[in-house]
Amino acid sequence: MVVLRISRIFKPDIMERDWNLLYPLTTDILILYRMQLEAPVPVPIICDEVPSDLPSYLGRDYHGAISHVDASNLLSGQPNGAYLVRSSKSANGQFHTLSLKFNDKIHHYKLFYDPKSGLYVREKRYDCVRSLVADGLVTMYIDLKAPAILQCLSNANYQESPYMTLNKRKLRALSRENAKNRNLFNDSYNQNSQLAQQILGQTVPDKLEKAHSFKLTTFKGLNWCELCANFLWGFTLQGKRCEDCGVIAHVKCSEKFANDCVPDLKYLRGVFGIELTTLLSAYKAELPFVVTKCVAEVEARGLTTEGIYRLSGFAEEIDAIKMALDKDGEKADLSVDKYPNINVITGALKLYLRILPVPLITFEVHPLLIDAIQHDKKDLQLSSIKHALLSLPKPHYDTLKFMIEHLYRVALHAPINKMNSSNLATVFAPTLIHHPPNIIWDVRSDILLLEIMINNYDKIFMK
Template sequence: MVNQMTDGEVRATMPARRHLWKLELYKLQLEAPTPKIIPCQKEIDRPVYFGSEYHGIISHKEAAVLFENEPNGSYLVRKGFDSNNFFTMSWCFNGEIHHFKLFYDGRYYVKDKRYETMHELIADGLVTRYIQSHAAHITELMHEKAAYQESPYVTLNRRKLRALSNKNKTMNASIEDLTNKNLTFVESCDFPQNTNARPPTMSTSDSVINNDTISNILIGKYTKEHSFKVHTFKGLNWCEFCANFLWGFTAQGMKCEDCGFIAHTKCSKLVPSHCMPDLKKLRGVFGIDLTTLLNAHSSTLPFVVKKCVKEIEARGMEQEGIYRISGFADEIEALKMALDRDGEAANLSEYSNINVIAGCLKLYLRLLPIPLLTDQLHQKLIDASYLKTLSDQISSFREILTDLPPAHYNTLQYMIQHLHRVSLQAHVNKMNAHNLCTVFVPTLMAIPPQSTDLTQEIHVLEIFVTNSAKIFGTS
């Protein structure tokens, strides 16, 4: 029999998820109404750039009749008067009908944004209006509360920023003294993934070193301004300044053409002049939405996961405490940089400590903006785990997982089958399914912030691992 992990070991392997990315606005976008055409049933002459949504010349009262019993998101296009030099787009939102002047010049627009299709215009407008009506408290404060030195941009790229700034910085003597004096403190900020480590307490004499000074130490005295341009992002993206979701489907925010910094329009005005064009060449795969990444690489699995799993299965399956024992933080960060810089060409065999590779794999999964098992599935999985028979639980899990995006499903399947193989060596590595799931629950699942007891989540994942063939099929 393999001993279960002690309470102390369980606590040590269950860190709270580092909330780099804030999901509230992303969740609201998923909840927003979707476009639904109210088709015109009459034969009328219509411009070639409109379809059945165009109803010709009708008044707002006639339009109101057409909206009866129609859901939120329903819309039509009409003309109020033949003499108008614009069309009218009418939609239903929150049970009320709203009218907007609509123009076409090769693309559709109501205000400044241009859209290739009416569907894109309506979908983008519905999301924006929904977020405005449900998250005004977030959108009003998110720029004010954000801090550059605590931003995802600096957090994910701290060591890269330092390495690049070291080539060009012209630090004065006082800053150099502060750097040497507080080397231990700065290094503790460099990679806060070891949950057992705690930053050393600064003495009273050190208290003069504020966040701005630390930021200067980390990124050097750089004064180049960013070259921000309005950008339409493909896939899901988050602001690298405030960590909130970039909502909408077109012109969602700004992107620096030189270094690749991504931000909301308002956030881009608060970003200091620390543009490092060389960083654009080093921007890698950590912290990027899985679906967006795989679409960009025309792949079904992230190469980081494949390379790390392959290396672990080649020389780490009998390593006692694999995935539970942490590797050295600086080596994990070095491997992260290598994977970001070299991609699939990165050489993992250079890292003799297999725990470093295991730690890097966990880090990659932990930094995903949307966890493999998404927030939308969390309660469904918990509810299914209470079904009376294992057969019913497995059947329900299979059905629930069909709601996962393909990128998430394929990667989850790959990881669960790997963990199953690791558990088969538990007599040597001391990591049975329960121990592995205790480690991986905070990494693979979206855990509600208020959760303190993950017993049921561990139970769900353990069913996945021990029954991987029945849930996913054979590997």
């Protein structure tokens, strides 16, 4: 069964061509994999009496406020893998102590609890102490035994074995694929650099860098780190995967990756609530299609609609549009035949902008813009706003420019639609600008800022 599981990680053509090469590889891997199965199993030491201070997230393996010596005595005659949980006077309620027998020695670890993510010793989170101990025993056992095993393998010229050969092939293939994806995006990015320079009035970077978004993950089957090519040990939470591009790494190796993430659409969960730079990198686009599609509908049939953007559409129809855009992407149908009420289109657009993880006007740039509007002289005010906007990431700048230009055109029809720049600024202030929680902010400054930007679109965004 293990051989069958291992075979699934290789492509069929490799299996057919290189079986002679693969057979020794499976032997090497089985040796390493078997080590996990040989690790001690958790043996909880059950407390005879339920302690009065038993926390809700611990079980019968909790012994209350017993001493270091008492814990060692309880574990001394037990097999490797035996464990118990106790409290400590020095902890002041901040943590408990996990006492564990391994390699015939008693070890003690600080055991923490987070109501949102569960129990943990270092970084990994677990639902119960038993799962934590099981994973820890595997890691400790491999750390103890692996050096000797690997030394034996290295004595047999392990660096030239099929295991290392195929993993080096895999890393080279991944590197070529990632480089190809980065080059495709950077080529698309650079094609528009001249236009971007005209818009921004400054030199645009030659390439767009994005950090990986790593998250602890439990992997099924056998997996390798895509930085060092070594096996991911353990049964749960063995390493990290980038949520945007899918690259896999050890926890420590994940800290060494360069800012070379190229998001892959298959890892994105829709488009709503996805960070703007990540979304545009994945789609290799300059503007989010949600914004361009909704704006196109509004400009085609909503510029003269009274109360445009102020009136709300039906919530269920807005949710339907969101689901369609998340599922069908750019192919989603927003036509008048499908959604005759233009207010549901504007509602979906405002929802998209409102739930961006990083607001269109970022937290860092917002104070600069508020300072800029304090100037009494209009020319200095506008030039300060223009300069502050240059600090925005390019995806944010381009999308904000597109939206302000659109709102400027909407305001031109104010005699008919009753939505002048002040009204539009009032509607969009909480949508384009977010504030950190527990901070009281004068929303009137945000409204004034957007009103100035709409009224002076050409002077702020055009050279």
